[in-house]
Amino acid sequence: TTHPKTTAPPKVAVPRLIGLKEQAALVRLGQLGLRPKEVFRPTKQPKGVVVSQKPAEATEAPRGSPVTLVIDSGAPKVAVPNLNGLALSDARSQLDRLGLDSTTTQVTSDQPAGTVVDQAPKPGGKLAKGSTVTLSVAKQQAQTTTPTTTAQATTSSATTTPTTTPTTTPTTTAAAAPPQPQNATMPNVASQKEQAAATALANAGILASILFVPSSQPFGTVVQQAKSAGTTVPFHSHVQLNISRGSNNNTNETVPNVVGQTLQQAVSSLNAVHLRLIYLKLPVTSQAQAGKIAQQSPLSGATAPQNGQVLVYLGAFKKS
Known part of the structure; x- marks a missing residue:
């Protein structure tokens, strides 16, 4: 046989x-x-x-x-220690030994001056080495500088002096922005449309990398994802999505470079080569990047099928 x-x-x-x-x-x-x-x-x-x-x-x-x-x-991650109740110098020493930086904000407290009364992130959180921990430190009480005035007129000065700082100082601890997540969990986007899949990844803290592949599945749907659902990846890392270019022999177009362009300019650039645009917002650290394309996928010079969707990330600047 x-x-x-x-x-x-x-x-x-x-x-x-x-x-x-x-x-x-x-x-x-x-x-x-x-x-x-x-x-x-x-x-x-x-x-x-x-x-x-x-x-x-x-x-x-x-x-x-x-x-x-x-x-x-x-950088490798370390657990943030409990610094509450320590003197500022001791707290900084602990952070230095762990490879973490620190910044301080002065707050009114009944604790001795120079004592750490709050921290962000909270104890037990994980940070990459080189990250910054914000320490709220008790400041010198203002009342100690004017002991004679408060004793003279209890009906007037006593009612005015408490309003100088205590009602405003608690807001200082809110100035510390919440730490950026360290990891993200990959969702299941199999068979979803490209835009829905990219949005699902963005909501999970993951950036999509688009690759068009031949497939019998409908044009523009996810054929395969590089990471299976439930996989943990670093926050804002890229995960490849294979997108169906359909079973037809669609004409290939060369993807132009639209990074740095405004959204309207990018739409015009892509439409000029018979491609479409979908966009998501991406936080940027410079105001000059706001409203400009920060990333694109597929990359400039890659190919995409005619009428394929190019994913771009539009810079969004938020004042801290």
């Missing part, structure tokens, strides 16, 4: 990915039909950069096979 021969998938050369940003590495693998397997760990390299890969560069690997990428996850 003869057995039918099975055709092995064609092999491709694994590209060099070390040194690339995560999103660029995912796109490169997707273009070659290779599957990324990401491992995040702290290293001495910049955050979000590929530091090692397996198989190595130039290795022949079958299409569809996995390539393991080790990606820097940023």
